Amino acid sequence: MLTAFACDKKSEEPAKPTPPAATPSAPAPQPSKAEAVPASTPTATQSAAPVNPALLKPEAAKEKAPEKFKVKFTTTKGDFVVExxxxxxxxxxxxxxxxxxxxxxxxxxxxxxxxxxxxxxxIHGNPEVAAAWRTAQLQDDPTSKQSNEKGTLTFAKGGPNSRTTQMFINYKNNDRLDKMGFPPFAKVISGTEVIDAINKEYGEQPQQPTVQSEGNAYLKREFPRLDYIKSATIVTK
Incomplete structure (x- = not known):
């Protein structure tokens, strides 16, 4: 949702961050309307893999996080850790x-x-799960003293109080996002080379409405070399 961080007023779905325009004086990133689409119902052509029932109940996911914690992401390019x-x-x-x-x-x-x-x-690869979380919007956090510097992890959004599950890692110092309501909550502490190696060939081609409605079936069909997060786990040691 780093496109312009504002979404269509007709939808409360968070928008993705957008890069600055290729002009001498590029304006602040504008919200993408791609995310401003209604949640859709999975079709018969989508995967029927079993779903963890807890993933369909976002309203129950209210546990308070520790003051600091680390998460290990295992991806198709290797591992990285955020704190x-x-x-x-x-x-x-x-x-x-x-x-x-x-x-x-x-x-x-x-x-x-x-x-x-x-x-x-x-965006979850199972459309049923993705739809469940699209309406589980969070209230905004106050502006953070932590800037959107390189390697920070921040939730994307499409307007006030619209964060759900989409997030982004900053490839560079994007401090212009700080005053736009995008407070980081974590930072990469190891494996930055893995993030740099993520396949960039598809850029912004994947259509978010279709990712929402068809899930990974769409991504794997149309963008076969896309990279994925295999798992994410709390680091206990």
């Missing part, structure tokens, strides 16, 4: 903690990769 700091964005950090504990980040595509800007992910 979350709850004080930076308490509401966002709590959501992230609960998503990880529920196993949300399993087979999750990096569907938006913009060099020198961000890599974005967080």
């Amino acid at each position: 979350a700091t709850r004080a930076w964005a308490p509401i966002g950090a709590d959501r992230f903690y609960n998503l990880v504990k529920l196993g949300f980040f399993t087979d999750i595509g990096f569907f938006r990769v913009v060099p020198d800007f961000v890599v974005q992910f967080g």
Whole structure:
């Protein structure tokens, strides 16, 4: 949702961050309307893999996160670790903690990769799960003292109080996002080379409405070399 971080007023779905326009004086990133689409119902052509029932009940995912915790992401390019700091964005950090504990980040595509800007992910590969979380919007956190510097992890959104599950990692210092309501909640502490190696060939081609409605079936059919998060786990040692 780093496109312009504002969404169509007709929808409360978070918008993705957008890179600056290729002009001498590029304006601040504008919200993408791609995310501003209604949740759709899975079709008969989509995967019928069993779903963890807890993933369909976002309203129950209310556990408070530790003040600091680490998460290991295993991806198709290797592993990286982030450290979350709850004080930076308490509401966002709590959501992230609960998503990880529920196993949300399993087979999750990096569907938006913009060099020198961000890599974005967080739409679940199962349309039923994706639909359940699209309305589980969070209240905004206060502006954080932590800037959107290179390697920070931040929730995407499409307007006030619209964060759900989509997030992005900053490829560079994007401090212009700080005053736009995008407080980071974690930072990559190891494996930055893995993030840099994520396949960029598809850029912003994957259509978010279709990712929402068809899930990984669409991504794997149309973008066969896309990279994925295999799993994310709380680091206990």
